Amino acid sequence: MSGVLALTLGTLGIAGCGGAKDAKSGASGKLVYWSMWTEGEGQQKAIKAALDDFSAETGIQVDAQWVGREVGKQVIPRLTAGNPPDLVDGGTDLLTSYGSTNLQNLTDVYKSKIPGEDLTVGDSLIKPMLKEVSGTDGPRLAPYSLVGSSVWYNQKVTPELSEHPPKTWAEFIKVLDKLKAAGRTPVALDGDIADYDAYWVLWALMRTGGPGTIANAAKDSSGQGFETPAWKRGTEAIQQLIKGGYFPKGFNGTKFPTQQSAWADQTSKTNLILMGSWLPTEATTSLTSQGKDVSKLIQFRSFPFPAISDQDKGAGVVDAGPIGFAVPQKALHKEAADKFIAYFLAKKQLSRIATVAKSMPARTDVTPPPDAQLPSSITRKLTHHAGEGSASPHASVRAVRRRARTPSLRRA
Numbered sequence: 001m002s003g004v005l006a007l008t009l010g011t012l013g014i015a016g017c018g019g020a021k022d023a024k025s026g027a028s029g030k031l032v033y034w035s036m037w038t039e040g041e042g043q044q045k046a047i048k049a050a051l052d053d054f055s056a057e058t059g060i061q062v063d064a065q066w067v068g069r070e071v072g073k074q075v076i077p078r079l080t081a082g083n084p085p086d087l088v089d090g091g092t093d094l095l096t097s098y099g100s101t102n103l104q105n106l107t108d109v110y111k112s113k114i115p116g117e118d119l120t121v122g123d124s125l126i127k128p129m130l131k132e133v134s135g136t137d138g139p140r141l142a143p144y145s146l147v148g149s150s151v152w153y154n155q156k157v158t159p160e161l162s163e164h165p166p167k168t169w170a171e172f173i174k175v176l177d178k179l180k181a182a183g184r185t186p187v188a189l190d191g192d193i194a195d196y197d198a199y200w201v202l203w204a205l206m207r208t209g210g211p212g213t214i215a216n217a218a219k220d221s222s223g224q225g226f227e228t229p230a231w232k233r234g235t236e237a238i239q240q241l242i243k244g245g246y247f248p249k250g251f252n253g254t255k256f257p258t259q260q261s262a263w264a265d266q267t268s269k270t271n272l273i274l275m276g277s278w279l280p281t282e283a284t285t286s287l288t289s290q291g292k293d294v295s296k297l298i299q300f301r302s303f304p305f306p307a308i309s310d311q312d313k314g315a316g317v318v319d320a321g322p323i324g325f326a327v328p329q330k331a332l333h334k335e336a337a338d339k340f341i342a343y344f345l346a347k348k349q350l351s352r353i354a355t356v357a358k359s360m361p362a363r364t365d366v367t368p369p370p371d372a373q374l375p376s377s378i379t380r381k382l383t384h385h386a387g388e389g390s391a392s393p394h395a396s397v398r399a400v401r402r403r404a405r406t407p408s409l410r411r412a
Contacts, residue, residue: 079328115342187270210317
């Protein structure tokens with residue numbers, strides 16, 4: 001991804017799902033889950049603990065495969081063949097990459113009671129993101145976590161940014177110039193990840209034009225939507241970064257996670273990286289696998305993408321997107337998958353997303369971690385007009401690629 005996106009039965013019967021079978025017999029006796037997380041990641045640990053509890057309480061046998069971010073490459077052929085796993089997870093891109101018609105309508109799951117609570121699944125979730133996770137006739141994704149993006153830095157390396165984070169583009173460039181003068185490479189970027197390239201352009205456009213800037217341009221058949229003052233100011237700002245030499249030399253040829261890893265362990269002497277809220281998890285996992293003490297190397301901190309000018313219409317726009325569960329339409333054990341979704345969204349289980357994964361849960365009444373990777377204010381400031389694809393950078397990338405012919409980092 002390129003930098004500018006995430007987002008959420010005491011008796012284990014599900015109301016309206018049509019006669020739950022005995023938990024230890026028939027189709028409900030097994031659950032096959034293919035995960036976007038890999039072993040050792042905080043999210044993997046949180047979900048595995050819940051799966052173990054679920055299996056112990058229900059007798060349902062769980063087969064979990066911790067495939068990683070490329071899980072879709074394995075799921076899609078199985079969808080086509082008609083033998084997919086029962087449960088998958090990911091962001092809202094699942095609705096397009098898997099096809100919303102290939103995913104079960106979760107309306108009945110949303111109406112079901114969370115075990116041990118008076119709330120239904122739907123009642124428990126943050127409302128602004130519900131449209132974003134829905135197909136034309138109902139929800140296809142049940143969010144359990146929120147992700148966003150911001151400009152990250154290591155407080156152990158650049159402590160001054162904690163007290164004086166750049167709020168305007170002029171202040172941002174001043175910071176970059178100071179770092180460059182000190183012999184540093186200010187910004188890390190793995191250029192082979194197209195989305196990571198695009199984050200910079202997308203965030204600049206979110207600041208200059210606000211909600212609707214990207215979606216409206218992508219829908220304009222005349223092409224004039226790309227010629228507006230907001231597009232001009234946003235793309236010129238990113239062009240300034242390229243011409244200023246703030247990215248690593250030859251960054252377009254680097255292969256992920258080269259630059260991200262070098263930023264984390266400081267072998268590249270880079271300071272800033274525009275990345276999603278998963279960065280601390282990925283960097284920590286990488287450093288730990290190398291036998292390094294993360295606490296001695298890095299203290300993760302971030303600040304919002306700065307304002308471009310006083311003409312910005314996107315001041316205060318927050319990037320947030322859901323990560324959640326989906327059930328393939330042809331899954332063999334839908335009932336078990338439905339039950340687990342409701343089970344995992346209980347406070348007792350979902351709290352592990354905060355305490356173990358150190359991420360923002362998709363419920364406002366679950367306490368976020370003290371050092372949350374996504375500001376707790378996100379639950380009050382969701383301004384990305386879910387489903388519009390306008391201010392959510394993650395949702396906008398594909399829309400822009402279909403129609404835009406704007407300057408890209410790769411071509412510059």
